[in-house]
Amino acid sequence: MSRNYYMAGNWKMHMTRNDAAQLAQDLVNQLRDGTHKYLVAPSFTLLETVSAVIEGSNIRLGAQNCASEEQGAHTGEVSVLQLKDLGVQTIILGHSERRHVYKEDDALINKKVKLALKHGFEVILCIGELLEEREAGKVEEVCERQTVKGLEGVDVSLLNNVVIAYEPVWAIGTGKTATPQDAEAVHAFVRKVIARLYGDDIASKIIIQYGGSVKADNAAQLMAMENIDGALVGGASLKTDSFIPIAKFQA
């Protein structure tokens, strides 16, 4: 496979500056000889600290969200301009916690995707079905809608800055992982959706990460699937001991 594996840690709303700097430094040291692509996404308040620690390393700096407007009277929001100023390279958008807890809809996520891409960021667009949607046989319908609407109006020239993360909501933070075969079926389907939208060449190159209780003992089986190109890791990314074996899995 010509696609490079992309292993990302979503630190969610965890840690303060000292812990974050320590974890970032450990990752810099231990991933120095790693062969995959790496990213950490700390909270906004930790970005400056982590940015200084990982500067010049092979770890990218990610944010977990951004405002849908460039700047202005938006109390409590964080702008793409402010993220750029801190050295952020990638923005995770459409995470299930943003969709389902904070009620972000496809239109809002699409606005953020377009704004982030316009400002030169890489975007990790998260998609994935709820348990009831899976049980109702709607996995493809949901993932197709979230992909199509999330990328609506995005020019093909920007697709090299787009990563998709398939994260079945029922598997996030629950200890339940999709089987490699179930995940692979959705990844293959999403790649077909991308092919329909942007053509086979783009579809063959786009990175599709899997997320949902990825651990050291299931990472290699998931990554062995043809259409799974990396992982977006939550809980297991918070400790060096649990993240390193995932990040450095051997194909």
Ligand code: PEP
């Ligand atoms: C996530 O938050 O993107 C995630 C996949 O979390 P976890 O690995 O804890 O399930």
